[in-house]
Amino acid sequence: MSDDIPGANGQTIPNGMLQDNYPRNMWWVAAHRDEVTTKPMMRWLLETPVVLYRHEDGTPAALYDRCPHRWAPLSEGHVAGDKIVCPYHGMEFDRSGTCTKAPTQHMKPKTATIPSFAVKEAGAYIWVWMGDQDAIDCDPPEVGYQVDPNWTPVNGYYEVAANWVLIRENVLDLTHIAFLHKNTFKQDDWITAPDTYMDGETVCYEQEFDLAPLSPLFCAGMGLPEDKPIKRVQKGRMPSLAISFSDWNVHDPNPEPGRRSDFIVRGCHIVTPAQRGRTHYFWMAAFDVPELTDEVAEKTRKSVTAAFDEDKHLLEKLQANVEADPRGLDFLEVTLGADGAGIRVRQILNKKLKAEGRAL
Ligand code: FES
Ligand SMILES: [Fe+2]
Structure with a gap:
């Protein structure tokens, strides 16, 4: 980490892990696209209970x-057509949250509206903009590879009892x-740790490794023996606080005859604040291999889950300790040279909160 990054010399940049520390004016992931159907589902997003559903024509909506x-x-x-119907007395609402029918009377009550949230389906996920609906100035990050038939995704989901920023920092903290x-x-x-740099608003890193066996988590997906030395280049990007990617670019210098020598597995880490101290964590490991067998996908899912269970366990203990400690955030926090990416996360977070007139 270069010395020009605040934090490299012990300067504190708060991450607000016990506070309302989530920017509203950005796209967050609400759900995997397969979760959202014409049967409405409830999910806490940014401390708000949100109903997610699809109209009968497949259009996603969030109220x-x-x-x-x-x-x-x-x-x-x-859901009835393009309306959602309340289970209690049958009032109907359109996707803008406007009441279109109150069955017990002829007049539609003019004040009966519900906040609605912009929704976009991008890649394998449903994204929502929970903040100022007039402030929408971008699309969700590009994630087309997630639904590209040349890639095979393996994915999972956790609800983690820790603030979202701990997971966001964790997945960029490689050591x-x-x-x-x-x-x-x-x-x-x-x-x-790799050096980090900014490409516009995107945090990036790149790091090359000498010949070494590949993590067994990804050997099955690439059809490589677990003890075979390979070259690897790790590339990471965080285009938004909501999502980051970690690419494992693998080169096998001695492939078996007729076998590929180069593979990519793209890790995808998505975090969405749920309630205070609780976070939705969606992960994906996508291989640039068109068809992985179900057996290999399941083996990969199990081994990645075993690894991420270790993060979940540690971060939940960390959160619980800090929450229960009367010192709260008022305690020494040391920054090491390896924390460059995490410091950039905190810088971006504080800048975004400031733009919304908030501060940690
Ligand atoms: S509570 Fe929804 S219609 Fe009465
Ligand atoms: Fe981890």
Whole structure:
């Protein structure tokens, strides 16, 4: 990490892990696209109960999950055409949250509206903009590879009892892999951190490794023996606080006859604040291999999950300790040279909050 990054010399940049520390005016992932159907579902997003559903034509929608009549959860109701129907007394609402029918009377109550949120389907996920609906100035990050038939995705989901920023920093903090994941990732050459740099608003890193066995997590997906030395270039990008990618570019210098020598597995880490101290964590490991067998996909899912269980366990303990400690955030926090990417996360977070007139 270069010395021009605040934090490199012990300067504190807060991450607000016990606070309301999530920017509103950006795209966050609400769900995997397969989760959202014409059967409404409820999910806490940015401390807001949200009902997610699809119209009968497949269009996704997101509304505050509280009917304005007697506050029944619309997620217990049903979809009729392009309306959602409240389960309690049958009031209907369109995707803008406007009441289009109150069955018990002829007049539609003019005040009966619900906050609605912009929704976009991009790649394998449904994205929502929970903040100022007039401030939408971009699309969700480009994730077309997630639905490209030349790639095979393996994905999973956790609800983690920790603030979202701890997970966001964790997935960009690479030196923990050699320690916390020594029995799962087994990528024990990763004890030096890459330099990070900015490409516009995107945090990036790139790091090249000498010949070494590849983490067993990804060997099955690439059809490589677990003890075969390969070259690897790690490339990472965080285009938004909501999502980051970690590409494992693998080169086999001695492929078996007729076998490929180069592969990519693209890790994708998505975090969305749920309730205070709780986070949705969606992950994906996508191989640039058109068809992985179900057996290989399941093996990969199990081994990645075993590794991410280790992060979940540690971060939940960390959060619980800090929450219960009367010192709260008022305690020494040391920054090491390896924390460059995490410091950039904090810088971006503080800048975004400032732009919304908030501060940590
Ligand atoms: S609570 Fe929804 S219609 Fe009465
Ligand atoms: Fe980890």
